[in-house]
Amino acid sequence: MVLGIIGYGNMGESFAKALKGHVEVLVYDVSEEKRSKALSEGFGVASDLEFLLKNSNWLLVAVKPKDVERLLESLRGKLDQRILISLVAGLSLERIRELSGTSRVIRLMPNINALVGKAVIAFVCGEAIEEGEREKFISLFSHCGSLYELEESLFDAFTALAGSGPAFVFSFIHALSLAGVLEGFPYEKAKAIAIDMVLGSCELLKRLGGNPEEWITRVASPGGTTIEGIKVLEERGFKGIIMECVQKTSEKAKKL
Numbered sequence: 001m002v003l004g005i006i007g008y009g010n011m012g013e014s015f016a017k018a019l020k021g022h023v024e025v026l027v028y029d030v031s032e033e034k035r036s037k038a039l040s041e042g043f044g045v046a047s048d049l050e051f052l053l054k055n056s057n058w059l060l061v062a063v064k065p066k067d068v069e070r071l072l073e074s075l076r077g078k079l080d081q082r083i084l085i086s087l088v089a090g091l092s093l094e095r096i097r098e099l100s101g102t103s104r105v106i107r108l109m110p111n112i113n114a115l116v117g118k119a120v121i122a123f124v125c126g127e128a129i130e131e132g133e134r135e136k137f138i139s140l141f142s143h144c145g146s147l148y149e150l151e152e153s154l155f156d157a158f159t160a161l162a163g164s165g166p167a168f169v170f171s172f173i174h175a176l177s178l179a180g181v182l183e184g185f186p187y188e189k190a191k192a193i194a195i196d197m198v199l200g201s202c203e204l205l206k207r208l209g210g211n212p213e214e215w216i217t218r219v220a221s222p223g224g225t226t227i228e229g230i231k232v233l234e235e236r237g238f239k240g241i242i243m244e245c246v247q248k249t250s251e252k253a254k255k256l
Contacts, residue, residue: 002026003140004046004056006071008034011087012062014114016043018144028052049074058083065089072099079104083133089159090256093126093152103128106137109155110145111163119145120162124152160249168245173198 001023005012008029016025016038027038028046039045046052053059053075059082063071068088075084076099085106086096096105105126110119121144125134138147150158173194180190205212220226233239 001057002055003058003060004028004052005060005062006049006052007062007064008038009062009064010112011110011114012060013038013041014117014119015060015062015087015110015144017041018114018117018119019140022143023140026052026056053078053082056082058085060085060087062087065091069099072096076101083129083137085137089163093124097126105129106134107152107155108141109158109163112166114144117144120148120165121145122148122150122155122158122162124150124155156253157250159253160246163253164246164249168242169198 002025003019003023004026005016006028008016008027008031012027012029016027019025020042024044026044026046027035028049028051029035029038035045035047046055059075059079061068061071061084065088068086068091079100079102081104082102083104083106084096084100084102085108087108087110089109091107093105093107096107097103103126106129107124107126109122111121113119114121121141123137123141125137129137141147148158173191176194176197177187177191180193181187185193205215216230220230
């Protein structure tokens with residue numbers, strides 16, 4: 001099977017690299033510079049959209065939102081039984097169908113962690129996608145990160161939680177790093193410690209399970225150092241701030 005990727009920006013490139021070795025990838029981009037980059041990175045490159053269509057079984061659309069409507073309209077009547085996979089933010093299944101003329105669509109919502117092959121990806125299948133095709137999609141795209149099949153009505157909430165979420169995590173790590181500087185560490189050393197601590201904590205929770213609150217009680221011994229810090233977070237409304245942060249982000253996503 002050949003996966004044709006339209007658009008070789010950050011997301012198109014990230015998915016191409018994650019899928020390399022699992023499927024044959026053919027790339028097309030309007031930019032000659034990006035086509036040359038894809039070629040230098042070991043991918044087949046189409047000189048035009050017609051060649052890509054002719055030689056691809058599935059199509060992954062990874063262009064900017066401002067360019068997608070014109071692209072999809074140009075594909076109308078040319079897709080036959082090909083599956084169209086969209087990475088374009090804010091573009092619903094119904095709108096994709098209206099523009100492209102096909103219901104054989106899978107909509108994805110990845111986050112920036114795709115750049116390192118660790119994306120958190122929401123997906124929803126159009127009505128014309130068969131079960132075997134859905135399973136094949138899951139098997140293939142699981143190489144790009146973690147897949148979550150959601151109702152399309154939850155995509156805005158997913159955008160807030162997982163799409164914007166890395167920025168919130170980066171802010172937390174930066175704050176921890178600054179706290180380390182305050183305590184006498186060089187910033188880069190404090191950042192490295194904070195990153196490793198967050199990664200290890202996430203791995204523990206993922207592998208051993210349980211509610212995060214349970215692990216807090218195991219770290220925070222009676223009258224100890226940790227509970228002093230937890231007390232400050234509770235007094236400042238840390239959990240409420242995070243909940244409101246995601247809620248406001250979700251509300252904004254619904255308006256776009």
